[in-house]
Amino acid sequence: MSTMTIGFLGCGNIGCGVYRLLKEQGEQIARNEGETFEIRRILVRSKGKKRGAEIPEALMTENPDDVLLDPQISIVMEFMGGEEPAASYMLRALEAGKTVVTANKMALATHWQELIHAARTHAAGLYYEASVCGAIPIIRAINDSLQANRITSVTGIINGTTNYILSRMTREGASYADVLADAQRLGLAEPDPTADVEGYDAAYKLSILSTLAFHRHVPVGSVYREGISGITPLDVQCGKAFGLTLKLLAIAKEVDGCVQARVHPAFVPDDHPLASVSDAFNAVYVSGHACGEMMFYGRGAGDMPTASALVSDLIKAAKTKNHQLPAVDELPAKMADDWACVHFVRMLARDEPGVLSVVSGTFARHGVSIASMVQKGETDSDGHVQLVFLTHRASERCVRQALGEMDRTLVSQVNVIRVERD
Amino acid sequence: MSTMTIGFLGCGNIGCGVYRLLKEQGEQIARNEGETFEIRRILVRSKGKKRGAEIPEALMTENPDDVLLDPQISIVMEFMGGEEPAASYMLRALEAGKTVVTANKMALATHWQELIHAARTHAAGLYYEASVCGAIPIIRAINDSLQANRITSVTGIINGTTNYILSRMTREGASYADVLADAQRLGLAEPDPTADVEGYDAAYKLSILSTLAFHRHVPVGSVYREGISGITPLDVQCGKAFGLTLKLLAIAKEVDGCVQARVHPAFVPDDHPLASVSDAFNAVYVSGHACGEMMFYGRGAGDMPTASALVSDLIKAAKTKNHQLPAVDELPAKMADDWACVHFVRMLARDEPGVLSVVSGTFARHGVSIASMVQKGETDSDGHVQLVFLTHRASERCVRQALGEMDRTLVSQVNVIRVERD
Numbered sequence: 150m151s152t153m154t155i156g157f158l159g160c161g162n163i164g165c166g167v168y169r170l171l172k173e174q175g176e177q178i179a180r181n182e183g184e185t186f187e188i189r190r191i192l193v194r195s196k197g198k199k200r201g202a203e204i205p206e207a208l209m210t211e212n213p214d215d216v217l218l219d220p221q222i223s224i225v226m227e228f229m230g231g232e233e234p235a236a237s238y239m240l241r242a243l244e245a246g247k248t249v250v251t252a253n254k255m256a257l258a259t260h261w262q263e264l265i266h267a268a269r270t271h272a273a274g275l276y277y278e279a280s281v282c283g284a285i286p287i288i289r290a291i292n293d294s295l296q297a298n299r300i301t302s303v304t305g306i307i308n309g310t311t312n313y314i315l316s317r318m319t320r321e322g323a324s325y326a327d328v329l330a331d332a333q334r335l336g337l338a339e340p341d342p343t344a345d346v347e348g349y350d351a352a353y354k355l356s357i358l359s360t361l362a363f364h365r366h367v368p369v370g371s372v373y374r375e376g377i378s379g380i381t382p383l384d385v386q387c388g389k390a391f392g393l394t395l396k397l398l399a400i401a402k403e404v405d406g407c408v409q410a411r412v413h414p415a416f417v418p419d420d421h422p423l424a425s426v427s428d429a430f431n432a433v434y435v436s437g438h439a440c441g442e443m444m445f446y447g448r449g450a451g452d453m454p455t456a457s458a459l460v461s462d463l464i465k466a467a468k469t470k471n472h473q474l475p476a477v478d479e480l481p482a483k484m485a486d487d488w489a490c491v492h493f494v495r496m497l498a499r500d501e502p503g504v505l506s507v508v509s510g511t512f513a514r515h516g517v518s519i520a521s522m523v524q525k526g527e528t529d530s531d532g533h534v535q536l537v538f539l540t541h542r543a544s545e546r547c548v549r550q551a552l553g554e555m556d557r558t559l560v561s562q563v564n565v566i567r568v569e570r571d
Numbered sequence: 572m573s574t575m576t577i578g579f580l581g582c583g584n585i586g587c588g589v590y591r592l593l594k595e596q597g598e599q600i601a602r603n604e605g606e607t608f609e610i611r612r613i614l615v616r617s618k619g620k621k622r623g624a625e626i627p628e629a630l631m632t633e634n635p636d637d638v639l640l641d642p643q644i645s646i647v648m649e650f651m652g653g654e655e656p657a658a659s660y661m662l663r664a665l666e667a668g669k670t671v672v673t674a675n676k677m678a679l680a681t682h683w684q685e686l687i688h689a690a691r692t693h694a695a696g697l698y699y700e701a702s703v704c705g706a707i708p709i710i711r712a713i714n715d716s717l718q719a720n721r722i723t724s725v726t727g728i729i730n731g732t733t734n735y736i737l738s739r740m741t742r743e744g745a746s747y748a749d750v751l752a753d754a755q756r757l758g759l760a761e762p763d764p765t766a767d768v769e770g771y772d773a774a775y776k777l778s779i780l781s782t783l784a785f786h787r788h789v790p791v792g793s794v795y796r797e798g799i800s801g802i803t804p805l806d807v808q809c810g811k812a813f814g815l816t817l818k819l820l821a822i823a824k825e826v827d828g829c830v831q832a833r834v835h836p837a838f839v840p841d842d843h844p845l846a847s848v849s850d851a852f853n854a855v856y857v858s859g860h861a862c863g864e865m866m867f868y869g870r871g872a873g874d875m876p877t878a879s880a881l882v883s884d885l886i887k888a889a890k891t892k893n894h895q896l897p898a899v900d901e902l903p904a905k906m907a908d909d910w911a912c913v914h915f916v917r918m919l920a921r922d923e924p925g926v927l928s929v930v931s932g933t934f935a936r937h938g939v940s941i942a943s944m945v946q947k948g949e950t951d952s953d954g955h956v957q958l959v960f961l962t963h964r965a966s967e968r969c970v971r972q973a974l975g976e977m978d979r980t981l982v983s984q985v986n987v988i989r990v991e992r993d
Contacts, residue, residue: 284863286711295708439706439876442869453860470892
């Protein structure tokens with residue numbers, strides 16, 4: 150039995166969850182894993198604040214040095230959230246030779262190279278299972294279970310807020326704005342929802358996942374990003390007619406030595422395992438050349454699911470003598486600047502002879518071939534009608550070029566959504 | 572960089588898969604993990620046999636001692652299948668202080684205590700991720716990611732053959748016998764399909780999973796087992812009408828200190844994540860008090876998926892200095908002898924006034940209350956009609972007792988299928 154002395158950076162909902170879990174399950178963990186933990190100091194912003202766990206005030210401090218400079222603390226758990234000062238504190242902890250366990254995707258993804266470098270230089274451990282998809286052990290799966298694979302793609306629903314919004318839009322035909330307002334009332338979306346709905350949160354997580362999957366650094370800035378705020382009930386409904394379900398996907402693929410990493414709304418076939426991942430659940434679908442297709446599903450957020458992953462990392466950190474850092478090349482990944490997929494294209498077109506021929510002709514000139522087309526609803530009073538096309542697999546750039554050349558006197562309100570079939 | 576010298580016991584499809592994967596990915600594994608492997612001897616039944624990998628004949632031997640007694644071999648990989656001689660060979664390897672990596676659920680589940688004891692006594696490692704659900708890292712998830720949880724249930728589709736058969740029966744309305752014959756032609760079912768269709772294979776796997784999840788030994792003999800050979804297209808079809816999908820489930824739960832471990836056909840709601848696990852795919856659904864609901868999905872069999880898990884265990888075994896065995900009490904688990912669930916009861920009843928009252932009265936006397944009833948189809952020429960009941964959550968024993976007392980002049984051909992809703 151060994152006892153590890155640990156410090157907390159932050160003590161919000163997740164920190165309180167970790168505190169409670171360690172109290173409640175401490176005996177089980179000691180019996181099964183041979184590890185006990187003593188929480189020595191907890192950095193908080195305000196000692197007097199009421200919290201979700203009964204924590205002795207003597208443990209709390211408002212001075213980060215009480216955690217970062219205490220030589221007795223060997224593992225620092227960080228759940229302050231946000232980029233700074235979390236990243237600087239983690240760096241200081243690593244530089245002092247302390248092992249860091251974090252749930253902070255933003256600080257980790259944004260300062261990946263510095264943090265890994267500091268951990269390596271000071272032989273400290275850096276554990277971050279909780280930073281991506283809460284309780285789902287996707288980091289372990291990639292690092293510790295799929296090592297013999299060439300991973301070819303990682304496709305995930307890795308933001309619960311947007312999945313909740315799209316699930317309700319799909320079920321109820323409701324508008325984006327209405328469901329967002331509801332989600333905000335229920336505490337499922339932040340008052341400023343930008344980080345979630347514009348895909349930033351998913352981009353941080355995808356940067357981490359794709360870096361690990363392809364063993365080359367994929368900086369957050371290299372992740373293509375598009376949110377869900379432009380999605381209309383009509384898009385969702387037209388997709389349904391083609392047997393497609395709309396999700397905010399985070400997609401990373403390696404094709405011919407180039408990495409694609411992109412977060413955007415995408416349709417998946419209704420019978421794809423990701424299609425049935427609803428509401429606040431997360432799931433990551435991984436393909437490897439030996440393992441084939443796999444999916445990892447669970448609660449991607451929440452105090453206790455995140456605490457479950459943090460404590461699991463804490464136990465692993467405590468047991469590990471020589472911490473292993475992920476095998477990632479120093480050079481960043483070569484990023485793809487174009488990719489091929491099926492495109493769903495919806496447009497408002499003048500309902501007159503020859504329009505379809507003009508549209509399909511423009512697509513054809515750019516090498517984009519049409520797989521199917523449906524007219525949605527009746528011609529409106531202005532003589533316009535909704536047309537929805539599904540292309541065959543086509544280069545994104547060619548589709549954009551074709552749409553850029555469409556005759557705008559004939560078509561307007563063009564909306565493009567990618568379709569992921571594999 | 573360290574080099575491990577390894578030996579194989581067996582070299583069928585899975586062994587050849589491991590051989591190919593180590594050749595093909597050896598460089599990546601060396602670069603990323605710092606481990607290289609030298610295959611020193613391979614035990615085969617017949618050296619001359621043609622195999623799925625180009626293996627130098629000099630490596631092969633028909634004498635198990637060449638692997639088991641070679642002091643240079645530190646890790647033995649076993650993929651002979653079957654109980655004996657695999658179990659005895661693994662025991663001998665462990666007793667010689669060699670670490671064992673195995674894909675053999677039957678030998679492992681049947682000889683669990685001996686193998687664990689030998690590993691503990693001789694400080695050897697025992698790794699078996701590949702023994703349950705091929706590439707899916709469910710053993711790692713339970714042992715290394717969910718340690719801070721009280722796991723409350725593990726529910727899986729852990730046999731690909733039966734899932735293929737039930738998926739096709741569901742999609743096509745085909746009979747069990749027809750689909751089985753097809754599966755046999757396609758090599759998806761064995762010429763003697765008993766181990767799969769009667770649930771033995773799933774029972775071995777469930778014994779392992781539940782032992783790990785609840786930290787108490789659940790012997791194979793304590794797993795309740797019922798196969799799918801009695802399932803008719805009518806059952807599948809009647810379930811559909813209630814929004815239910817039929818699966819062969821392996822279920823382990825801990826309720827009030829007693830463990831239920833059971834393999835049997837069961838209906839799940841159509842929108843349950845397990846309902847959409849089709850064909851030869853496997854999935855395990857886990858609930859823990861902190862992590863919430865999780866699901867792990869993937870290819871549960873096949874050479875390369877199984878090889879993926881075996882090589883992952885091999886890497887883990889090579890890197891581990893002090894092998895950890897699962898924390899399982901010496902005493903076997905206290906098993907539940909009854910459990911409560913919703914029951915689907917289909918029967919052929921005389922179509923005459925008062926029958927429903929007799930049936931529901933008999934149920935009521937045993938405390939079984941009916942949630943819904945539908946009559947399926949028209950009255951036949953003998954004056955009988957199919958009645959399908961869904962009970963409220965009821966004790967299995969009470970349902971059996973009630974059915975035992977049904978007036979057999981009024982009802983016949985009674986078929987009961989459990990419904991799992993959580």
